[in-house]
Amino acid sequence: MTTPYQLYYWDGLQGRGEFVRLALEEAAIPYADVARQKKGMPALMASLDGGQVDHPSFAPPVLQAGGMLIGQTSNILMFLGARHGLAPRAQEGRLWANQLQLTICDIVAEAHDTHHPISTGKYYEEQKKEAKARSKDFRLHRIPKFLDYFEGVVTRNPGRGGWAIGSRLSYVDLSLFQLIEGLRYAFPKTMTKLAPSYPALTALHDQVAARPNIVAYVASQRRIPFNEDGIFRHYPELDK
Amino acid sequence: MTTPYQLYYWDGLQGRGEFVRLALEEAAIPYADVARQKKGMPALMASLDGGQVDHPSFAPPVLQAGGMLIGQTSNILMFLGARHGLAPRAQEGRLWANQLQLTICDIVAEAHDTHHPISTGKYYEEQKKEAKARSKDFRLHRIPKFLDYFEGVVTRNPGRGGWAIGSRLSYVDLSLFQLIEGLRYAFPKTMTKLAPSYPALTALHDQVAARPNIVAYVASQRRIPFNEDGIFRHYPELDK
Numbered sequence: 001m002t003t004p005y006q007l008y009y010w011d012g013l014q015g016r017g018e019f020v021r022l023a024l025e026e027a028a029i030p031y032a033d034v035a036r037q038k039k040g041m042p043a044l045m046a047s048l049d050g051g052q053v054d055h056p057s058f059a060p061p062v063l064q065a066g067g068m069l070i071g072q073t074s075n076i077l078m079f080l081g082a083r084h085g086l087a088p089r090a091q092e093g094r095l096w097a098n099q100l101q102l103t104i105c106d107i108v109a110e111a112h113d114t115h116h117p118i119s120t121g122k123y124y125e126e127q128k129k130e131a132k133a134r135s136k137d138f139r140l141h142r143i144p145k146f147l148d149y150f151e152g153v154v155t156r157n158p159g160r161g162g163w164a165i166g167s168r169l170s171y172v173d174l175s176l177f178q179l180i181e182g183l184r185y186a187f188p189k190t191m192t193k194l195a196p197s198y199p200a201l202t203a204l205h206d207q208v209a210a211r212p213n214i215v216a217y218v219a220s221q222r223r224i225p226f227n228e229d230g231i232f233r234h235y236p237e238l239d240k
Numbered sequence: 241m242t243t244p245y246q247l248y249y250w251d252g253l254q255g256r257g258e259f260v261r262l263a264l265e266e267a268a269i270p271y272a273d274v275a276r277q278k279k280g281m282p283a284l285m286a287s288l289d290g291g292q293v294d295h296p297s298f299a300p301p302v303l304q305a306g307g308m309l310i311g312q313t314s315n316i317l318m319f320l321g322a323r324h325g326l327a328p329r330a331q332e333g334r335l336w337a338n339q340l341q342l343t344i345c346d347i348v349a350e351a352h353d354t355h356h357p358i359s360t361g362k363y364y365e366e367q368k369k370e371a372k373a374r375s376k377d378f379r380l381h382r383i384p385k386f387l388d389y390f391e392g393v394v395t396r397n398p399g400r401g402g403w404a405i406g407s408r409l410s411y412v413d414l415s416l417f418q419l420i421e422g423l424r425y426a427f428p429k430t431m432t433k434l435a436p437s438y439p440a441l442t443a444l445h446d447q448v449a450a451r452p453n454i455v456a457y458v459a460s461q462r463r464i465p466f467n468e469d470g471i472f473r474h475y476p477e478l479d480k
Contacts, residue, residue, distance in 0.1 A: 054396075055336050058343045058389050070335055072342040074314075079335060095310055095319060096295050102312040103298045109349065117357050118370065119377035130358065130370050137359040149298050156294075 003030040006064040008044045011035045013230040014182075014223075016073045016108065017061040022174040023077055025217040027084040033222065074101045077171045086171040097165055100153065100172045104179055107146040111186065112231045114138045114238060124228075124235070135238035139190045143183065147198050150176060154200040162203050169208070176201065177208035182232030187239045243270040246304040248284045251275045253470040254422075254463075256313045256348065257301040262414040263317055265457040267324040273462065314341045317411045326411040337405055340393065340412045344419055347386040351426065352471045354378045354478060364468075364475070375478035379430045383423065387438050390416060394440040402443050409448070416441065417448035422472030427479045 005024065009017030024031045035044040046052045047062040047069055057071030063079070070076050078098050081087030087097050117134040118127040150164075154176075159167035164176060180201060184191045195202060208214055217223055226232055245264065249257030264271045275284040286292045287302045287309055297311030303319070310316050318338050321327030327337050357374040358367040390404075394416075399407035404416060420441060424431045435442060448454055457463055466472055 055339070056389075056392070057339070058346070058386070068332055068335070070339065072339045075335055075339050075342060078338075092308055095308070095315055098318075099295070099297070099310065099312045099315050102315060106298070106349075109346075113353065113357075117353075118373045119381070121377065121381055130373075133358045133370075137361065141359070141361055146298070149296075152296070 003032050004065065005029060005031040006034050006043075007031050008034050008047045008062040008064070009060045010044070011040065012224065012227075014178075014226060014232075015061075015230050016105075018178055018224075019073050019104075019171075019175050020061050020063060020076050020080070021222070022178055022214070022217070023080045023084075023086055023171045025222075026169070026174055026211060026213050027080070027086055028213055029080075029084060074098060074105055077101055077175070081171045086169070086174075088166055088170065093165060097170055097172050100150075100164060101175055103146070103149070104172070104175045107142065107179065108182075108231060110138060110142055111182065114186075115233050115235060124233075128237075131235075131238060135187075136240075139187060139239070143187070143190065144194065144197075147194065147201060151198045151201050154204055162200065162207060164204065169211070173204060173208055174214075177205050177214075180205045182226070185226040186232040186234050188234070189239050243272050244305065245269060245271040246274050246283075247271050248274050248287045248302040248304070249300045250284070251280065252464065252467075254418075254466060254472075255301075255470050256345075258418055258464075259313050259344075259411075259415050260301050260303060260316050260320070261462070262418055262454070262457070263320050263324075263326055263411045265462070266409070266414055266451060266453050267320070267326055268453055269320075269324060314338060314345055317341055317415070321411045326409070326414075328406055328410065333405060337410055337412050340390075340404060341415055343386070343389070344412070344415045347382070347419065348422075348471060350378060350382055351422065354426075355473050355475060364473075368477075371475075371478060375427075376480075379427060379479070383427070383430065384434065384437075387434065387441060391438045391441050394444055402440065402447060404444065409451070413444060413448055414454075417445050417454075420445045422466070425466040426472040426474050428474070429479050 007017065007020055009015065034040045044060065048056055053069055055069050057069065061073060061076060063070045063076045070079055081097060082094065087094055114135040115124045115131050116127065117130045124131060154162065154164055157164060161167050163169055164172045228234070247257065247260055249255065274280045284300065288297055293309055295309050297309065301313060301316060303310045303316045310319055321337060322334065327334055354375040355364045355371050356367065357370045364371060394402065394404055397404060401407050403409055404412045
């Protein structure tokens, strides 16, 4: 028996793979988290290796859907969203969902660079001084700028229900939930201070957190806890 | 008389807007480069302002297509590519094109951070020391890693013609051309040294540069020269 989808992502961290996992879990789509299975790492590496597949990815996450290998987080979510009712049906709505997801990916990349501002190949401890400077800028300027934007998107959405787009949950809502979870984990002091400014995002986060499939997922072994191998890392010295 | 498309992007620099311009120019689609016209800046700002439009963008480029405002470079290219024959027709090819474009956007973001590793809100001169460190890592590790990947994509493409996807030019080829142009401008020594390793990318670049519409565009006033306000900046100290 094989599941319809195989997800390839590093074991031991949520990272960008988590945005894909949340979509699969919310839509109750069976999937295999390949790298977390026995002998999973060689399978993951093969999905990145140009010698063995037609469309290798530069980096995980990669989703295998039948004969297709799909890379890049927002691209995978666009594909899953259209197939499984997690995105608007019309082209304009699809493009808007993709645009918002790409903007979420932008702040996620910046969150990564708070602890790795100089080199992804070096340890955090080797770039700690620069990480402090970049984190300060991220906390003071970038988090508010992005959250102001997303708060406005949710507030101005004419659809009912408090979602980002229209009147139904989409993968963008799942990703906003994960963004807020991640920022709260990495920058708890900052986020506690900022929370009152973002009532619509907080309500959206809580709605996603209360979805039965998300409740079950977060309580399961399949949800890897946040940790200091992922994108959102809690280093107290970066959240002064 | 109005043109079908209005492009909103900062005046005076190529930046991310250039990837959109190249697609519009290659497909010979009439467009207005709004911010470069008289009173263009207020129009640009309105496209980003949530009070005045339904789907405001976090940042330019923004493309207006009839009543639609579309933001995020890869999203705009996906839209234009599908409409104007600059992308594969089947879903799998479309996803693959989008995946490659997203990977190009990733290295473009890293190229930006070589001169702004700490804060986008501060001047280069205020983060010069960190910029040197990040640029060294970018030159030694990141450029080769990305170009190895793209060289492999072009080499393994079973289609004829030396393009990235299939047997026809797509927006991905235009973006690879611009990426190589930008890297050559910003890091001429590094790129001269690396060039022999990337014959397929060099040939692809040269093919795009020889397209009649691209030749005409690059020779026109519409092409803004590379400069130190853009994403690809030539600071000799970062290309040691």
